[in-house]
Amino acid sequence: MLTIKDLKVSINEKEIISGLSLEIKAGEVHAIMGPNGTGKSTLAWAIAGNEMYNVTGGSITYNGRNLLEMPPEERACDGIFLGFQYPVEIPGVSMANFMRTAINEQRKYRGLDPISSQEFLSRMEENRKLLGIDSKLANRSVNEGFSGGEKKKSEIFQMAMIEPTLAILDETDSGLDIDALKVVANGVNKLRSGKNAIIVITHYQRLLEYIIPDVVHVLYKGRIVKTGGRELALELEQKGYEWLKN
Amino acid sequence: MDKDPNNILEQVTKNDYKYGFVTDIEMDTAPKGLNEDIIRLISSKKHEPAFLLEFRLKAYRRWLEMTEPTWAHIKHPPIDYQDIIYYAAPKQKSSPKSLDEVDPELLKTFEKLGISLEEQKRLVGVAVDAVFDSVSVKTTFSETLEKLGIIFCSFSEAVQKYPDLVQTYMGSVVPYGDNFFAALNSAVFSDGSFCYVPKGVRCPIELSTYFRINSAKTGQFERTLIIADEGSYVSYMEGCTAPVRDEHQLHAAVVEIIALKDAEVKYSTVQNWFPGDKDGKGGIYNFVTKRGMCKGSHSKISWTQVETGSAITWKYPSVILQGDNSVGEFYSVAVTNHYQQADTGTKMIHIGKNTRSTVISKGISAGHGNNSYRGLVKIIKRATNARNYSQCDSMLLGDQCGAHTFPYINVENQSSIVEHEATTSKISDDQLFYCKQRGINIENAVALIVNGYAREVLKKLPMEFAVEAQKLLSVSLEGSVG
Numbered sequence A: 001m002l003t004i005k006d007l008k009v010s011i012n013e014k015e016i017i018s019g020l021s022l023e024i025k026a027g028e029v030h031a032i033m034g035p036n037g038t039g040k041s042t043l044a045w046a047i048a049g050n051e052m053y054n055v056t057g058g059s060i061t062y063n064g065r066n067l068l069e070m071p072p073e074e075r076a077c078d079g080i081f082l083g084f085q086y087p088v089e090i091p092g093v094s095m096a097n098f099m100r101t102a103i104n105e106q107r108k109y110r111g112l113d114p115i116s117s118q119e120f121l122s123r124m125e126e127n128r129k130l131l132g133i134d135s136k137l138a139n140r141s142v143n144e145g146f147s148g149g150e151k152k153k154s155e156i157f158q159m160a161m162i163e164p165t166l167a168i169l170d171e172t173d174s175g176l177d178i179d180a181l182k183v184v185a186n187g188v189n190k191l192r193s194g195k196n197a198i199i200v201i202t203h204y205q206r207l208l209e210y211i212i213p214d215v216v217h218v219l220y221k222g223r224i225v226k227t228g229g230r231e232l233a234l235e236l237e238q239k240g241y242e243w244l245k246n
Numbered sequence B: 001m002d003k004d005p006n007n008i009l010e011q012v013t014k015n016d017y018k019y020g021f022v023t024d025i026e027m028d029t030a031p032k033g034l035n036e037d038i039i040r041l042i043s044s045k046k047h048e049p050a051f052l053l054e055f056r057l058k059a060y061r062r063w064l065e066m067t068e069p070t071w072a073h074i075k076h077p078p079i080d081y082q083d084i085i086y087y088a089a090p091k092q093k094s095s096p097k098s099l100d101e102v103d104p105e106l107l108k109t110f111e112k113l114g115i116s117l118e119e120q121k122r123l124v125g126v127a128v129d130a131v132f133d134s135v136s137v138k139t140t141f142s143e144t145l146e147k148l149g150i151i152f153c154s155f156s157e158a159v160q161k162y163p164d165l166v167q168t169y170m171g172s173v174v175p176y177g178d179n180f181f182a183a184l185n186s187a188v189f190s191d192g193s194f195c196y197v198p199k200g201v202r203c204p205i206e207l208s209t210y211f212r213i214n215s216a217k218t219g220q221f222e223r224t225l226i227i228a229d230e231g232s233y234v235s236y237m238e239g240c241t242a243p244v245r246d247e248h249q250l251h252a253a254v255v256e257i258i259a260l261k262d263a264e265v266k267y268s269t270v271q272n273w274f275p276g277d278k279d280g281k282g283g284i285y286n287f288v289t290k291r292g293m294c295k296g297s298h299s300k301i302s303w304t305q306v307e308t309g310s311a312i313t314w315k316y317p318s319v320i321l322q323g324d325n326s327v328g329e330f331y332s333v334a335v336t337n338h339y340q341q342a343d344t345g346t347k348m349i350h351i352g353k354n355t356r357s358t359v360i361s362k363g364i365s366a367g368h369g370n371n372s373y374r375g376l377v378k379i380i381k382r383a384t385n386a387r388n389y390s391q392c393d394s395m396l397l398g399d400q401c402g403a404h405t406f407p408y409i410n411v412e413n414q415s416s417i418v419e420h421e422a423t424t425s426k427i428s429d430d431q432l433f434y435c436k437q438r439g440i441n442i443e444n445a446v447a448l449i450v451n452g453y454a455r456e457v458l459k460k461l462p463m464e465f466a467v468e469a470q471k472l473l474s475v476s477l478e479g480s481v482g
Helices: A040-048 A072-077 A095-109 A117-130 A135-139 A148-162 A178-191 A230-239 B005-012 B036-045 B050-065 B104-112 B117-122 B142-147 B155-161 B163-169 B180-188 B429-437 B442-453 B463-477
Strands: A002-011 A014-024 A029-033 A054-062 A080-083 A090-094 A166-170 A197-201 A215-220 A223-228 B027-029 B088-090 B126-132 B135-139 B151-154 B191-197 B206-212 B222-228 B233-241 B248-251 B254-259 B264-271 B283-294 B300-307 B312-315 B318-321 B327-336 B341-350 B356-365 B370-379 B387-396 B402-411 B417-426
Touching: A002 A040, A014 A040, A014 A054, A014 A223, A029 A040, A029 A230, A040 A054, A040 A072, A040 A080, A040 A166, A040 A197, A072 A080, A072 A095, A072 B429, A080 A148, A090 A095, A090 B429, A090 B442, A095 A117, A095 A135, A095 A148, A095 B442, A117 A135, A117 A148, A117 A178, A148 A166, A148 A178, A166 A178, A178 A197, A215 A230, A223 A230, B036 B050, B036 B180, B050 B163, B050 B180, B142 B151, B151 B155, B155 B163, B155 B191, B155 B222, B163 B222, B180 B254, B180 B283, B191 B206, B191 B233, B222 B233, B222 B264, B233 B463, B254 B264, B254 B300, B264 B283, B264 B463, B283 B300, B283 B327, B300 B312, B300 B341, B300 B463, B318 B327, B318 B356, B327 B341, B327 B370, B327 B463, B341 B356, B356 B370, B356 B402, B356 B442, B370 B387, B370 B417, B387 B402, B387 B442, B402 B417, B429 B442, B442 B463
Parallel strands: A029 A197, A029 A215, A080 A166, A166 A197, B126 B206, B191 B222, B206 B233, B222 B254, B233 B264, B248 B283, B254 B283, B264 B300, B283 B312, B283 B318, B300 B327, B312 B341, B318 B341, B327 B356, B341 B370, B356 B387, B370 B402, B387 B417
Antiparallel strands: A002 A014, A002 A054, A215 A223, B027 B088, B126 B135, B151 B191
């Protein structure tokens, strides 16, 4: 589904990712771990297509298409979803309006008619219940006045609404208590199928107890330095990141 | 993907003004220019009573002594008042008794504007008075309203049928010598709308006036008078468009509202006069005086405006809070794109005790647009326990536009509470990227964010207007990314 080859990304002329390669197949869940400032979020931004991040080398292929040639909204319409580490507030725009606009833009891109009100509302209701989100959510402005936990849940809610092919969750677990963590994991596990793939970016092994990854990568200084199975996450938990430096 | 916001702006500001067509219709026009003969001509064409001619002439003589105001934050070449036609009316054999007698070309125009009178006749909910150039074409729904004793008709008709009401209230809120443009209007106004809601009656439908300037070189000077008698309620909407023309056209209207004891008037405007092209050529000069008087205790007047059109907007819908416990409100969204200029705001004059006013103003500037909020809150000595809350927000799209706020606060009473908040914001790159990541392209993202920013005001509009206003905001701003 996603093939990254020798990717180099810099921001403000400073190279953050220096020759990263990654292969993700449909049905897989990959965890990307590593200490702060090693380029985990930069990788997420580069896949999503943030113009601030300059791809200076390498390639990203997504379902056979050159992703780097596509504007961010087209990547989104083609099924790439990014769960933001710091979700953005949009005052005055209700979550219902935001989601409906997003879903209809994506449907238009795929040549589909706009979603019917009934279908939209029942999908909102279903996902809201799944994630245990307050019923006032639909009318609240996007992320405005949300607590840290609410913002993260709202990202997962949006993911559930949009039903992406490839979801990238950028430290969705940070700042969540154990109950919220379970809710987030539920949402992610619901999306999991043979057709989808998920990249979970995290510091801690904790989330991976609920979202069992197929592959774990350790990112350090802009490169993947180690790849393994689930046990790699546990190893990191015990040893910390210090041992990577040697 | 073009990353330069100015290029994106450039691409989309080529947008056509979709109401810019001209209706080919035979007109009865007065010669260009202004003098006492023209005023007498207008008055006699309309078979007006002597008091009205007198009012016009007094206004004209006062106007001659006045000079155009220069304090507004706007710039324009001098207006040649002798180069304007002050009276233009579609030729009609006689005044229409039913829609079937209205010129079909005219009806087609209104259909193009999306307010088919034919349809209006059937649809329950909105009664429309359509003013085409200077003459009111047909008031729909009058019969339905008559049963409730509500008078809703053209100003000319009111002059003929209800001269006492006109004489009592006309000029009582906006005196003929109030300001330069109000004086000009008082001298030459040709038509407009009139509304009277009797005691204790709650008007069950939204009343609506649609203004259209069609003829070239013609000024539009309409006058609206709304009287809400004790304990009554009315919601009134006003829409405006004009054809695309190279030269500037003048629109100088006067709106007066009187709310008696316990009465409530809600006045909503969606102003979409031709704004001029992307280089600032053409467009309407919109110099309007709108004022309401909360005459009785516990009365309420609420102005809501969405200003997206006109080359220049100069307009301060105000409320004089004379009755004790009366309430004044002003909700405004003003957009300036290309070379549009807006100097708009309100005046809240607190005279009665326990009077309250709320001002919410949302300015949006894009392109080379200049947007100013100018507001006065005045609380006189005897207005004990008066309260005002003002919030003036500005949003800037691009780096060539301007936003300005000129608040004037004048408090003479110790017991009053006045609050003023102001913010300036931009659409952030983070917000745009967040939207794009959800699949929303940049134009729709801007429209979404701007509509969200203006939501507090838009939600005050009647349903029929809110949808229209949202679309209008999106069209006016397509691609204006900052």
